Amino acid sequence: MHPHDSGPGPLLPGASMTAPLNAGVKPRRLVSAHARASPPQGAWRQMRRSHPGLPGHGSIRRPCTGVPRSSASAVRPNAGPQAPGGSGGAPGGGTKADLTSDNASSGSRCFNDGSCAAQVPTRGRAMPLFKLKYWILAGMLLPVVLLLLALVRPDGPDYAVLERGDGFELRAYDPVRVAETAVDGAFADADDLAYPRLLDYIRGENSSGRKVPMLAPAMQQRAGDDAWLMQLVMAKEYPLAMLPRPTNPQVDLRELPQRLVAARRSGGGWDEAAWQQEAEQLMDAVARAGLEPVGEPVFARYNAAFVPGFLRRNEVLLPVER
Numbered sequence: 001m002h003p004h005d006s007g008p009g010p011l012l013p014g015a016s017m018t019a020p021l022n023a024g025v026k027p028r029r030l031v032s033a034h035a036r037a038s039p040p041q042g043a044w045r046q047m048r049r050s051h052p053g054l055p056g057h058g059s060i061r062r063p064c065t066g067v068p069r070s071s072a073s074a075v076r077p078n079a080g081p082q083a084p085g086g087s088g089g090a091p092g093g094g095t096k097a098d099l100t101s102d103n104a105s106s107g108s109r110c111f112n113d114g115s116c117a118a119q120v121p122t123r124g125r126a127m128p129l130f131k132l133k134y135w136i137l138a139g140m141l142l143p144v145v146l147l148l149l150a151l152v153r154p155d156g157p158d159y160a161v162l163e164r165g166d167g168f169e170l171r172a173y174d175p176v177r178v179a180e181t182a183v184d185g186a187f188a189d190a191d192d193l194a195y196p197r198l199l200d201y202i203r204g205e206n207s208s209g210r211k212v213p214m215l216a217p218a219m220q221q222r223a224g225d226d227a228w229l230m231q232l233v234m235a236k237e238y239p240l241a242m243l244p245r246p247t248n249p250q251v252d253l254r255e256l257p258q259r260l261v262a263a264r265r266s267g268g269g270w271d272e273a274a275w276q277q278e279a280e281q282l283m284d285a286v287a288r289a290g291l292e293p294v295g296e297p298v299f300a301r302y303n304a305a306f307v308p309g310f311l312r313r314n315e316v317l318l319p320v321e322r
Helices: 033-037 043-050 101-106 132-151 187-202 272-288
Strands: 061-063 108-110 115-118 159-164 169-173 176-184 214-224 227-234 252-256 259-266 298-301 314-321
Touching (some): 176 187, 187 227, 187 272, 259 272
Antiparallel strands (some): 061 115, 108 115, 176 227, 176 252, 214 298, 259 314
């Protein structure tokens, strides 16, 4: 072999040459620390799906205070075989998040660079109230609630049904205490003018400063041309002398004596035309029954304003005598 030749010379017959120790082994490619710390292109999407706490999902990187990676108590889920240039885990140097025993309980994830990211849960969050299924459920339950409210009979004054005539009942009422006020205006406007005064009385605007229990119905009757008398029935447990006096001079307390009343029940709205029609039908039926009216028809309302018209209980009450 020529002394300047760098390769091996020709082999003689029968001769052999021992292979170098690194024969067949690919030389290790030198990469930078940044390249080792970065996952291959396209791996971030898979890593974020399996680890929602990784940066980019609202997590906050902070210095890691958990158990070192070399600790025996470290938990390394989905740890793969050792990769060149890293300590295992995700391809490209173990950048997949490793949970330690301390950080597992605190919801943090530790990384190879010595930092941790607070785990931001993406599953199991409380579902917002405005979700569509909650509104659907509420819409299904609302008719049931309204029906129950309409079927519940409100507590009212005591009476006895003496007979049933053509579309009406003849009732004998016990004495009733009422709080009343008079207003001027149209039928529809009387409600807005009178009820605030009466509600203020039962809510504490009285001599005792306390709430006063009331019963159904709320009653409205004509008191002259464009004048109306509005009444709320007081609790039957309180005699007139025990009721607190109103502080508003426009509100009065009165006891209605025992009386005979023809009552016609209806539903629907509270407009004047419907009330007048029911009152005329009641007066015609009373006249056919041989009874004599002794007062103005009273429009009685038993339900709150939010109850639909077809579920309301309305009555026209007409004082009569035989």
